Amino acid sequence: MAESANLKRRVTYLMLFRLVLISLVMGSTLLIAWLGDVDLQTPNAYLLLGIIAATYLLTIIYGVMINRVRNPLRFAYVQIGIDLCIATLLVHVTGGAQSAYTFFYPVSIIGAATVRYRRGAVVTALTSVGLYAAISMLGWFELLPIPEGQRILPHEMSALVLARSMGLNFAAFGAVGFLAINLGGQLARTSASLESERTAAADLYTLHEDIVRGLTSGLITVDARGTVLTLNQAAREILMVPAGAAPGRPLAALATPMAEALDALDPRESARRIEVDHTLESGRTLHLGITVSPLVDHTDRVHGRIINFQDLSEMREMELQVKQAERLATIGTIAAGVAHELRNPLASISGSIELLRSGAEDPADSAALMDIVTREVGRLDALISELLEYTNPRPRQAVRFDLVELIRETLRVFSQDKKVEGVSVELETRDQPIHVTADPAKLRQVLWNLLRNAVEAARAGGGTVAVELSRSQEQALIDISDDGPGIAGDAVARIFEPFYTTRSGGTGLGLAIVRNIVSDHGGDIDVETEVGRGSRFSVSLPLGEPAERED
Numbered sequence: 338m339a340e341s342a343n344l345k346r347r348v349t350y351l352m353l354f355r356l357v358l359i360s361l362v363m364g365s366t367l368l369i370a371w372l373g374d375v376d377l378q379t380p381n382a383y384l385l386l387g388i389i390a391a392t393y394l395l396t397i398i399y400g401v402m403i404n405r406v407r408n409p410l411r412f413a414y415v416q417i418g419i420d421l422c423i424a425t426l427l428v429h430v431t432g433g434a435q436s437a438y439t440f441f442y443p444v445s446i447i448g449a450a451t452v453r454y455r456r457g458a459v460v461t462a463l464t465s466v467g468l469y470a471a472i473s474m475l476g477w478f479e480l481l482p483i484p485e486g487q488r489i490l491p492h493e494m495s496a497l498v499l500a501r502s503m504g505l506n507f508a509a510f511g512a513v514g515f516l517a518i519n520l521g522g523q524l525a526r527t528s529a530s531l532e533s534e535r536t537a538a539a540d541l542y543t544l545h546e547d548i549v550r551g552l553t554s555g556l557i558t559v560d561a562r563g564t565v566l567t568l569n570q571a572a573r574e575i576l577m578v579p580a581g582a583a584p585g586r587p588l589a590a591l592a593t594p595m596a597e598a599l600d601a602l603d604p605r606e607s608a609r610r611i612e613v614d615h616t617l618e619s620g621r622t623l624h625l626g627i628t629v630s631p632l633v634d635h636t637d638r639v640h641g642r643i644i645n646f647q648d649l650s651e652m653r654e655m656e657l658q659v660k661q662a663e664r665l666a667t668i669g670t671i672a673a674g675v676a677h678e679l680r681n682p683l684a685s686i687s688g689s690i691e692l693l694r695s696g697a698e699d700p701a702d703s704a705a706l707m708d709i710v711t712r713e714v715g716r717l718d719a720l721i722s723e724l725l726e727y728t729n730p731r732p733r734q735a736v737r738f739d740l741v742e743l744i745r746e747t748l749r750v751f752s753q754d755k756k757v758e759g760v761s762v763e764l765e766t767r768d769q770p771i772h773v774t775a776d777p778a779k780l781r782q783v784l785w786n787l788l789r790n791a792v793e794a795a796r797a798g799g800g801t802v803a804v805e806l807s808r809s810q811e812q813a814l815i816d817i818s819d820d821g822p823g824i825a826g827d828a829v830a831r832i833f834e835p836f837y838t839t840r841s842g843g844t845g846l847g848l849a850i851v852r853n854i855v856s857d858h859g860g861d862i863d864v865e866t867e868v869g870r871g872s873r874f875s876v877s878l879p880l881g882e883p884a885e886r887e888d
Contacts, residue, residue, distance in 0.1 A: 343532075
């Protein structure tokens with residue numbers, strides 16, 4: 338189908354070229370006749386003008402039939418054959434071998450090369466040689482009638498002139514044929530290459546259309562002025578755009594928040610995870626996630642933007658539902674943990690009060706029972722304080738201070754605790770000072786909880802706790818290591834969960850509070866542990882804005 342259309346196009350070009358050429362011949366003939374005062378009232382002149390008029394008429398007929406023929410190749414051969422016959426007739430009525438119209442043969446050879454490539458050039462060249470030789474010899478031997486009024490007679494030339502004219506024309510036909518054969522070969526290769534590239538381009542275009550059509554996310558392309566060039570079906574469905582209504586309109590008319598987000602970006606800048614809220618005409622608000630990239634051509638010049646977006650409304654609703662479910666699950670965990678933690682102290686207090694009510698006479702027993710009540714009340718008070726700190730922490734009061742000095746001060750106070758006896762706590766720092774912007778009281782709480790856990794673990798191991806303080810380009814790093822028994826693999830994943838503890842007497846809220854405080858400061862906490870070798874808790878905190886840092 339494509340080859341047939343291509344052949345019809347080449348045949349059309351051949352007809353147009355013939356029309357232009359015959360117009361030039363007719364015009365030049367009339368001009369020469371007028372300038373040379375040639376009599377055009379002779380049969381020969383009528384025949385010449387009739388041939389030219391017939392050529393015009395045939396070209397008109399070809400133009401009418403071009404869209405009706407089923408075999409364009411045969412149609413082209415018919416035209417070339419008629420052109421050769423007309424050229425032969427023109428040569429005969431204008432002098433035979435020495436006619437000035439022999440150039441019609443090379444023109445036909447070139448036309449055949451453009452239509453049928455090498456084969457057409459070879460066949461037409463051989464046919465031209467045969468026809469020219471035949472008409473020249475027949476005219477020279479006076480075997481054909483001569484129109485009245487013909488000024489150049491074929492039989493009046495000498496044999497030498499005849500041979501010279503035929504030789505020159507044969508050489509011209511051969512040279513033109515050779516060039517036409519090469520031209521036909523190049524045209525054939527070019528046509529095959531173009532057809533292959535056209536097929537590849539069509540396949541690529543179809544693939545592109547299929548990919549764009551199959552996208553579940555919206556895809557919009559805009560030019561440098563923000564005018565919509567294309568948009569896929571998913572974009573129409575998300576933005577509720579009627580079919581055919583978007584191309585040519587400003588992006589701001591379809592989605593104003595999206596256009597404002599693009600205006601804030603450099604034309605060559607790419608952006609990911611831009612989120613905007615877009616309100617439809619129905620009043621429904623969409624939460625859109627946008628990715629923007631520049632639209633460039635093969636010279637890397639920016640011509641617009643490519644916008645890929647998705648409707649995240651359902652995802653946000655699901656996130657809220659998940660967070661609500663997590664919150665409810667956390668409340669359930671806290672409630673279960675509180676019930677468990679309260680039961681034992683309340684049981685001890687209840688038992689002690691019952692014994693006191695029964696009238697214990699020994700003062701020492703009464704004092705011991707009162708100590709139990711006091712201890713358990715203190716335990717309950719500590720539990721409630723930690724629970725309030727976890728569920729409703731006080732607002733962070735950030736100030737700028739030296740972290741090295743804070744850790745040293747905390748270690749001095751912590752070393753006075755009786756629970757530290759028998760454990761060596763060492764501080765190592767290579768950077769001094771290290772300034773951060775944070776809440777000193779909350780960071781003391783983080784250090785205190787981590788140090789208390791490390792000391793208790795070290796007491797069951799080698800009795801050494803190491804505190805290392807350093808900083809990177811953007812963060813302050815605090816590492817607290819112990820040489821205790823380590824943490825079992827199944828417990829590592831749960832140590833930051835509320836009410837999960839591996840030591841007796843613990844509430845399980847200490848590390849959960851630590852993680853909340855560190856996260857609230859924009860930091861991170863991690864743990865490395867090996868059973869039998871100890872554990873290492875690493876806390877990273879941001880140093881703050883560069884203007885606030887000191888070297």
